[in-house]
Amino acid sequence: MEKPKTPHILLLPYPATGHINPMLHFAKYLASKSIQITLIVPTQGAKSPALANLPPSISHAVIGDDSDQPTLFNEDKTVDLETHFKRFRSVYIPNLLEFIHRQGWGRNPDETAYPKAMVYDSTMPWLLEVAAEKGMKAAPFFTECCGVNALCYHLNKGNVTFPYEEEFPYRLPSLPALEAGDLLYLPDKVDKRGDIVRYLAAQFELLENADYILVNTFYHLEPEVLDWLEERYPKQRAIGPTFLLPGIDAETAAPQQESYSEWLDSKQPNSVIFVSFGTIVTFGGNQMEEVAHALLMSNRNFLWVVRNTEEVEKLPREIRESEAGLIVNWCHQSRVLSHPAVSCFMTHCGWNSTLEALSIGVPIVAMPRWTDQTANAKFIEDTWRVGVRLKRGWKSDEIFGRERIAKCIEEVVNGVELRKNCLKWKALAVEAVRRGGTSIDSVEEFVRELLLIT
Numbered sequence: 001m002e003k004p005k006t007p008h009i010l011l012l013p014y015p016a017t018g019h020i021n022p023m024l025h026f027a028k029y030l031a032s033k034s035i036q037i038t039l040i041v042p043t044q045g046a047k048s049p050a051l052a053n054l055p056p057s058i059s060h061a062v063i064g065d066d067s068d069q070p071t072l073f074n075e076d077k078t079v080d081l082e083t084h085f086k087r088f089r090s091v092y093i094p095n096l097l098e099f100i101h102r103q104g105w106g107r108n109p110d111e112t113a114y115p116k117a118m119v120y121d122s123t124m125p126w127l128l129e130v131a132a133e134k135g136m137k138a139a140p141f142f143t144e145c146c147g148v149n150a151l152c153y154h155l156n157k158g159n160v161t162f163p164y165e166e167e168f169p170y171r172l173p174s175l176p177a178l179e180a181g182d183l184l185y186l187p188d189k190v191d192k193r194g195d196i197v198r199y200l201a202a203q204f205e206l207l208e209n210a211d212y213i214l215v216n217t218f219y220h221l222e223p224e225v226l227d228w229l230e231e232r233y234p235k236q237r238a239i240g241p242t243f244l245l246p247g248i249d250a251e252t253a254a255p256q257q258e259s260y261s262e263w264l265d266s267k268q269p270n271s272v273i274f275v276s277f278g279t280i281v282t283f284g285g286n287q288m289e290e291v292a293h294a295l296l297m298s299n300r301n302f303l304w305v306v307r308n309t310e311e312v313e314k315l316p317r318e319i320r321e322s323e324a325g326l327i328v329n330w331c332h333q334s335r336v337l338s339h340p341a342v343s344c345f346m347t348h349c350g351w352n353s354t355l356e357a358l359s360i361g362v363p364i365v366a367m368p369r370w371t372d373q374t375a376n377a378k379f380i381e382d383t384w385r386v387g388v389r390l391k392r393g394w395k396s397d398e399i400f401g402r403e404r405i406a407k408c409i410e411e412v413v414n415g416v417e418l419r420k421n422c423l424k425w426k427a428l429a430v431e432a433v434r435r436g437g438t439s440i441d442s443v444e445e446f447v448r449e450l451l452l453i454t
């Protein structure tokens with residue numbers, strides 16, 4: 001008997017865990033619908049823990065980029081980010097075209113094996129042209145929140161100029177009033193010329209030609225800004241939180257790192273401060289020391305993810321030897337957040353971490369560093385009201401002191417209103433991905449319309 005024909009789709013994340021994770025969750029959901037998936041990761045992302053437990057239903061390829069170049073956010077040298085991004089693109093595109101050619105999927109787009117669509121990270125908008133050249137539908141995937149996307153839209157259309165004009169607050173349609181410290185930026189020592197802001201704004205290049213625009217958020221979290229952007233881009237859909245899509249395993253942790261599970265199990269409900277700063281930012285020794293002392297001052301249990309062993313060694317001895325805490329270099333974050341022992345989450349406010357906390361219902365101590373994190377922290381405190389932020393001044397690389405951090409922890413741990421709000425967002429997030437929910441309906445629509453299957 002002839003095997004049933006399934007459509008094939010390419011997924012192309014940007015090579016960073018915070019970008020691979022949400023797209024991979026989406027890929028797993030599509031794979032569970034018998035859609036054939038090929039996940040293509042540039043070499044810089046090949047070692048991401050997100051890729052540790054790929055299911056056999058997802059084919060996986062690594063394609064050369066410019067990874068012998070300096071790391072993207074290198075604080076020791078001022079990296080010319082514009083050159084970095086240009087080189088990435090100029091190396092990646094020919095390698096991708098050659099990869100597609102080598103697969104023998106054929107040139108005829110009617111062939112079943114030939115990918116019908118390309119879902120690509122929105123920070124690589126130039127992939128739309130590759131999709132068009134290869135006769136595939138183009139679906140950019142945004143890994144940041146819609147409020148941040150709207151900021152990028154205004155930057156791209158010139159409604160907001162960079163360097164920012166000092167007429168704060170900015171009042172932009174569908175967004176709350178924004179102060180300078182709420183906007184996208186990187187400190188001068190990492191990105192003097194604002195290349196990262198331009199790179200993020202460029203997500204809106206060519207966007208009107210996209211067949212679908214996927215955003216990892218959910219409708220009830222950002223209704224005004226989603227509606228506002230949808231008026232301009234009718235094919236925009238909120239499909240998140242992708243880590244909650246049904247039937248997927250959102251596992252990202254290396255299995256040998258599970259000692260923390262037993263440790264968490266041994267703790268009282270609501271007794272542990274969970275601290276994790278994502279996969280890119282580093283805060284530097286002095287800031288880490290202040291965090292360490294704030295945790296000690298809180299007199300509570302803590303579970304702290306410090307990615308790098310050298311960083312752990314630089315922490316004060318009292319924290320390394322403290323019986324109240326555990327320091328690990330990786331964990332299954334969404335599982336930790338779901339543990340009843342966890343009472344609050346100190347985070348750098350990367351969008352995945354923010355969305356995970358919101359959807360699991362854990363209040364936040366927001367300690368943003370840069371890019372979208374400052375805006376996310378603003379929304380966490382003032383829009384969703386699920387946390388307290390350590391507020392940065394404009395372009396400030398100030399070190400937050402231990403007293404200030406400890407005060408935020410106390411406010412969050414004791415915040416009755418915050419906890420109520422958390423439960424509200426949690427319920428709405430879960431509803432979005434349930435049968436008939438806004439996000440799941442959008443995913444099903446995508447599958448039906450773009451891949452032409454029912």
Ligand SMILES: O=c1ccn([C@@H]2O[C@H](COP(=O)(O)OP(=O)(O)O[C@H]3O[C@H](CO)[C@@H](O)[C@H](O)[C@H]3O)[C@@H](O)[C@H]2O)c(=O)[nH]1
Binds near residue numbers: 253305373
């Ligand atoms: O021990 C850990 C640490 C992290 N994670 C996961 O790693 C992801 C981290 O993503 P995120 O919180 O978004 O942080 P970054 O890694 O910093 O993400 C980058 O990408 C995001 C999406 O574009 C942006 O919002 C951030 O600012 C940018 O730094 C999350 O899914 C976490 O659950 C784990 O599973 N275990």
